[in-house]
Amino acid sequence: MKLIVGLGNPGSQYALTRHNIGFMVIDNLASKYGINLSDKKKGLLGEGTIDNERVVLVKPQTFMNLSGEAIKPVFSSRNVDLEDLIVIHDDIDLEFARIKIKVGGGHGGHNGIRSIASHLGSKDFARVRVGIGRSMHGEDVSNYVLSPFSKNEKIELDALIERTTKAVEAVINEGALMAMNDFN
Numbered sequence: 001m002k003l004i005v006g007l008g009n010p011g012s013q014y015a016l017t018r019h020n021i022g023f024m025v026i027d028n029l030a031s032k033y034g035i036n037l038s039d040k041k042k043g044l045l046g047e048g049t050i051d052n053e054r055v056v057l058v059k060p061q062t063f064m065n066l067s068g069e070a071i072k073p074v075f076s077s078r079n080v081d082l083e084d085l086i087v088i089h090d091d092i093d094l095e096f097a098r099i100k101i102k103v104g105g106g107h108g109g110h111n112g113i114r115s116i117a118s119h120l121g122s123k124d125f126a127r128v129r130v131g132i133g134r135s136m137h138g139e140d141v142s143n144y145v146l147s148p149f150s151k152n153e154k155i156e157l158d159a160l161i162e163r164t165t166k167a168v169e170a171v172i173n174e175g176a177l178m179a180m181n182d183f184n
Contacts, residue, residue: 001053001054001055001056001078001080001084002050002053002054002055002056002080002084002085002086002172003055003056003058003071003074003075003078003080003084003085003086004026004029004055004056004057004058004086004088004168004172005022005026005058005059005060005067005071005085005086005087005088005116006021006022006023006024006025006026006027006057006058006059006087006088006089007019007022007023007060007064007067007087007088007089007090007112007113008020008021008022008023008024008059008060008064009063009064009146010059010061010062010063014146016148016149017145017146017147017148017149018090018132018144018145018146018147018148018149019064019090019145019146020090021088021089021090021130021132021160021161021164022059022087022088022089022090022130023059024157024161025088025128025130025161025164025165025168026057026058026059026088027059028161028162028164028165029050029057029165029168030046030048030057032165033048033049033050034048035047035048035055035057037057037059039061040074041070041073042060042061042062042069042070042073043058043059043060043061043062043070043071043074044058044059044061045057045058045059045074050169050172051169051172051173053172053173055172056074056078056080058070058071058074060112064111064112064115065111065112065115066115067112067113067115067116068115068116068117068118068119068120069115069119071085071116071119071120072119072120075120082120082122082124082125083124083125083126083176085120085125085126086125086126086127086128086168086171086172086176087112087113087116087125087126087127087128088127088128088130088164088168089110089112089113089127089128089129089130090110090129090130090131090132090145091108091110091129091130091131091132092109092132092133092134092141092144092145093108093131093134094129094130094131094132094133095131095133096131096132096133096153096156097131097153097156097159097160097163098130098131099128099129099130099131099160099163099164099167099183099184100128100129100131100183100184101126101127101128101129101167101170101171101176101179101180101183101184102126102127102129102176102180102184103124103125103126103127103176103177104123104124104125105123106123107123109141113127126171126176128164128167128168128171130160130164132145167179167182167183170182170183
């Protein structure tokens with residue numbers, strides 16, 4: 001079983017912001033594979049199958065900085081191994097629309113990843129990093145990631161979500177190391 005987590009913030013005011021790209025990919029996976037997400041204690045969860053692999057899709061509802069609080073109980077109750085955890089998140093250090101898969105490493109200043117690593121006691125899980133770039137106007141990082149995509153970015157957003165979905169599918173089917181060859 002794979003535990004696939006998309007990071008974001010709950011609430012309609014955050015729905016189309018850069019920080020919520022993980023939620024958007026989970027929604028796409030859920031729609032594509034007919035997996036219904038329902039409200040559990042600290043997250044929206046759905047169980048189903050992606051390419052003959054049992055999966056649990058998760059959208060933490062604890063806000064980004066506390067993502068680990070939502071992930072830890074699901075991770076523990078499903079007896080998921082670290083190598084079966086896939087976390088999808090935004091990354092300001094990657095140019096917009098670039099996708100990079102990695103296993104382990106630091107949190108790179110991403111508080112959602114920091115929280116998950118802290119709660120799980122390890123940072124050795126797969127991440128599908130989705131580039132949102134940095135503000136061209138020197139805007140504060142928090143304001144930037146919590147702002148909507150630009151007009152030009154919105155044009156590419158659906159294709160980016162679909163490519164990220166394919167990256168997640170590759171990690172499920174081939175493993176993170178093989179998927180890196182296709183997407184990094």
